[in-house]
Amino acid sequence: MRNWLPLQGYHTYKRIKRTGMLRASPPVILAAGFFALILLGTALFSLPFSQREPIGLFEAFFMATSAVTVTGLTIFDPSATLTAFGQIVLISLVQLGGLGFVTFAVLAAITLGKKMSLQHQALALEAFNQTSVSKIQRTALSVIKISLCIEGAAAIVLTLWWWREFPLPTAASQAVFHTIAAFNNSGLSLFPFSLAHFVDDPVTIFVITGSIILGGIGFSVLSDVSHKKRWATLMPYTKLMLVATLALNLAGFAAIWLLEFNNTATLGALPLHGQALAAWMQSVTARTAGFTSIDITQLRDSTTLVLMLLMFIGGGSLSTASGIKVGTFIVLLAAVYSYIFHRKEVVLFKRSIAPDTVQKSLALLFVTSALIFTGTLLMSIFEQAPFITILFEVVSAVSTTGLSRDFTPHLTTPSQVLVAVLMFVGRIGPLTLVYSLATQKRSRVRYPESEFQVG
Template identity: 75%
Template sequence: MRNWDPVYSLSSYRRVRRTGLLRASPPFVLAVGFLCLILLGTLLLWLPIASLRPLTLFQAFFMATSAVTVTGLTVVDPASQLSQFGQVVLILLVQLGGLGFVTFAVISAITLGHKMSLKHQALALEAFNQTSVSKIRHTAFLVFKTSIIIEAVAALILTLWWWRDLPLGTASYRAIFHAIAAFNNAGLSLFPSSLAQFVADPVTILMVSSLIILGGIGFPVLGDIVKKKRWTRLLPYTKVILLGTLTLNLTGFVSIWLLEFNNPATLGALSVPGQALAAWMQSVTARTAGFTTIDITQLHDTSTLLIIMLMFIGGGSLSTASGIKIGTFIVLLAAVYSYIFHKKEVVLLKRSISPDTVQKSLALVLVTTALAFCSVLLMTIFEDVPFISILFEVVSALSTTGLSRDLTPHLSLPSQVLLTVLMFVGRLGPLTLVYSLATRKRSRVRYPETEFQVG
């Protein structure tokens, strides 16, 4: 441990006094920023005017964490237990957590005409997963403008559609809430039983599912599509994410429909079009959104395991979705293919993938899997409930999906605390959390290779 050095301490104090910042890694600053937003949301939701029945401090903290991490797991019903003030606070936390406080910070700095310092550039690069400083401003504005336009258009469509059955003010209020929640993949709803009453409503289901997909594929993909407009001109990454998203959604849609069409507790009681809409919605929402139109506690175990897999994979990088991300999953599939068929390079769409990218993908999957395993192990100690329900809840929290088998509100305090930690870690990314705890150092020492048996 470093001995106390008065000169070093004095210089550190002067640096903090001069800059107002501690020397910390960008991921650590991001983590602190999200934590501060959660604490602010907790205080606001704890106010008497935020709820119809008083919330405990932990209930307010859990709901704020769920909103900021755009998860959607709840310990209280937002529709029946939060006041309009509390609901507005909740959806604002979703918007801030989904787009990221860094986006607003960068846009504010640009608007005021300030140049970004090296520290701020490093922070923005980490938040936007970029390697070029020149792309930061473009990405920040892209995130903001794209989100506002998509949410506004969706809110208008839902308002006009729901106006048939609700007063205009109520329809507009709920449309804005659900447009923000869906685009940010949060899964919070102001209707009883999520979106169950719209199970056979094509306009609502297709609108909400479209918002989930647009928010989940990632802003770089959306920007590339807007800029290039033609498939042949799109970047290889964009093509891979679009094809991966389509494949996963269709696979989930067909599988859930085939597995559940005879189940009277889920799809069996619906018409054929209703079954198609319900299966499609369940497949899309499993990609870290959290809305439901059927009772997922009644799903067959096979369907439940399929949904767990979809939640674990998640959406695209730099999106409102979480999970290990589609890109990570596809890179590992390509790496396995290359190894099995003795290819020297990992190739996707005639482009080679760097070893660093493969290692990062592998590390992310292993860290996420280890977190899930340890969390499931702990929760089996705390709770006496079916194992598959525990696994489902843990993966849902870690992937910030928000789907629940009606277990979260009934869990013990230790398990609910564990879920809040998983939501926080899942939003920041396991690798980001590890990086924030231990600064990466490159060793100049090289060791001789040795034979090591694996497999």
């Protein structure tokens, strides 16, 4: 037994030497890829010509982590601290992190005309949430085409619109940066106070929120809609996502407006149309995007709780958004409904949901909740701050939203390290959990049933 580990290590070394590859599960490879991208971003931010003002190594690492995980939490102002080169690096990391380095790896393999190995096929299947290898290339190409089309169209509209106020080069660069950030559901902005300057600007608000919704609804949904174009022929999952996304955005919009319309520090000082635009913006952006058009530090606690719920739910699967995902949330609601009304099956759009899917949703809910609890507990030990501010920061980090009650720059170093870890785990963790659930071995042992009291 004592010789087992050295023997295994020897065989592993021989395999790596022979094949040039270390066998690892897709989530491990994906996590390693994201971490390598973070280290690259850290190195680039540390270069003197990336900085207008000196930043430390940890500050560079934090910013790179926030960009790659498409979160948007920052401990310094990127518009004042980073040069034009540094800002290009920043938005490039957002693009790579949002669309996923796997997409680009698969496209590179396609371009070179190489066949994908079984290991790479498993990696791509996991990243694209597909079950068929034949769909990998088509999905990868669709991701790039859809992304570039949406980002390009939004950037053109914003460039022409902002040209009225800024010189054309400035308008174009700002439009490109913000449309990429919006589509990839990152709250990074180069404007002071995020998008507060455009709080009652309908064109800016609708272009940004439209990009956020399209980026967060899921590429499989966008692809299905673009190919079929008729409601009756859409897949049940596509219908579910379209209805649920609209319902969540409208519910958040109504709740925020009703709770804040007479708060002079947020919506109360705005005209009626400005209130509607600000409420819509905050409802959509809470779904893991992170932009703000009002001062969220002045929101009532009830409104803050609404935002946290929206952040916790997040966007769709196979999208640039995070959170537990809309599909998970709806499956859980359907399961609760079926149990309360004594239905034997969990049904959505006249389709039964497999028990494994329900169990996976429960596992995602529990693990994400446990992560938020642990993060909140640790940060409450490190920081002397109102509990709701700490909880809001943790939920924002775990869901990779990027909203903050002006708390991130003032955190102690242990809390900033914690936030960086939560952003990374929030982005990678659910994928790892889903993979482990999908690949677990079924036990052939069966035990007698027993009654356990619950509830």
